[in-house]
Amino acid sequence: MASIRLREINTLSEEYEFMEDLTKGLFFVVKRCSNKKTTKEFAAKIIHLTKLSAREFNRLQREVKICLKLNHPNIVRLHHTSNENGLCFLFFELVPGGDVFKVLVANDYYTEPEACFAIKQVLEAVQYFHNLNIIHRDLKPENLLTLTKSPDSIIKVSDFSLAVETDGNVFGNFGLVGTLAYMAPEIVKKEKYGKPVDIWCCGVILYLLLVGYPPFWEENKEQLINKIKIADFEFQLPEWNFISDAAKELIRMMLTIDPHKRVTSSAALNHKWIVNNANIV
Known part of the structure; x- marks a missing residue:
């Protein structure tokens, strides 16, 4: 430009x-x-x-x-x-600290209390704009701005350029938009979708924060789409041995294929992992 x-x-x-x-x-x-x-x-x-x-x-x-x-x-x-x-x-x-992606790159991963503090803030924002019947559709670390360069920073959700307004909890034909690695199965399947797509994004973000790599990744676009469609992710690598079962449970609830069964922002905020870790940072 x-x-x-x-x-x-x-x-x-x-x-x-x-x-x-x-x-x-x-x-x-x-x-x-x-x-x-x-x-x-x-x-x-x-x-x-x-x-x-x-x-x-x-x-x-x-x-x-x-x-x-x-x-x-x-x-x-x-x-x-x-x-x-x-x-x-x-x-x-003006949010001067950068974004969560840069913080993650500098630190490799977030500790569980740090990740909890971060995702809790995102979920509180999601709960707020979902109550206003707004879907963000592009939640990812690059769109989570930070006041400082530390993992325990205050976070602010940014970039509503792809956001849409919806009629309550009704699903609609809103189109194929977003960042592929964070897209929910219903989006890549070109089905009607609604607010739960933002919760899927939160699940991908939480997974990424805890271990430093995403749950779904393939160099080949079609292979990546196929993995997303069937929620083909795992907790088997050694680093997951150090992550609590409660954190893994919440991720599974967020990365549930059926959007009608996917956890809501309100329910996620009341999950035991969030409640028990949120004030440790």
């Missing part, structure tokens, strides 16, 4: 100081910025509206609509939006 020049954002440049790029996409850039009067910092996502297709523009509108509804300590807050000179500005809460 071409860099966005300050002359393109004249009016907003009078109100905000735009600093370094935090990340870039094909048609957007995220910059750190600060309000010149209050010094409050934000992560400003700046999108070239003229370069978006009609479908991409509709998705952006949906993302903004959803994000403006969200106000939870474990979800990145969208404070306000603005449009200028064909650019859309989304001023998100």
Whole structure:
């Protein structure tokens, strides 16, 4: 993406100081910025509206609509939006620590109390937006931002660009979207799906946090899809000998093939492993 020049954002440049790029996409850039009067910092996502297709523009509108509804300590807050000179500005809460994936790479794995503290925060966010009839559809470590670079950091769920609103607990034809290694069986089977797909993602994340590698992985895409369809994962490698049975039980409950039998966020938060470990960190 071409860099966005300050002359393109004249009016907003009078109100905000735009600093370094935090990340870039094909048609957007995220910059750190600060309000010149209050010094409050934000992560400003700046999108070239003229370069978006009609479908991409509709998705952006949906993302903004959803994000403006969200106000939870474990979800990145969208404070306000603005449009200028064909650019859309989304001023998100700045979360400076990085993301769970980077923390995991630096530490190899999370201890059980650390993993519990992390997944509990994610489940609390999921419970909150599920109660608002929102499905994230792309929960993964890269979309879990951290305040610090430590495994015991506060976590904030980000990137609702693929999120959809649903009619309660009704399943719908929402399409094949997400990140394959985290997709639930009903998505890869191209069946109707609903809120339980986010719980499946949480199960994959929890597995990954505890041992440092995912439950489903194949270089060949079709083989990976086949593994996901039948929930072909195991706890047999040596490192799982050091993981409690309660943790394994919760993972199985999250990675249940039948979405109607998959544990809910509320039930997961009341699982003995969460209850017994959550306050140890």
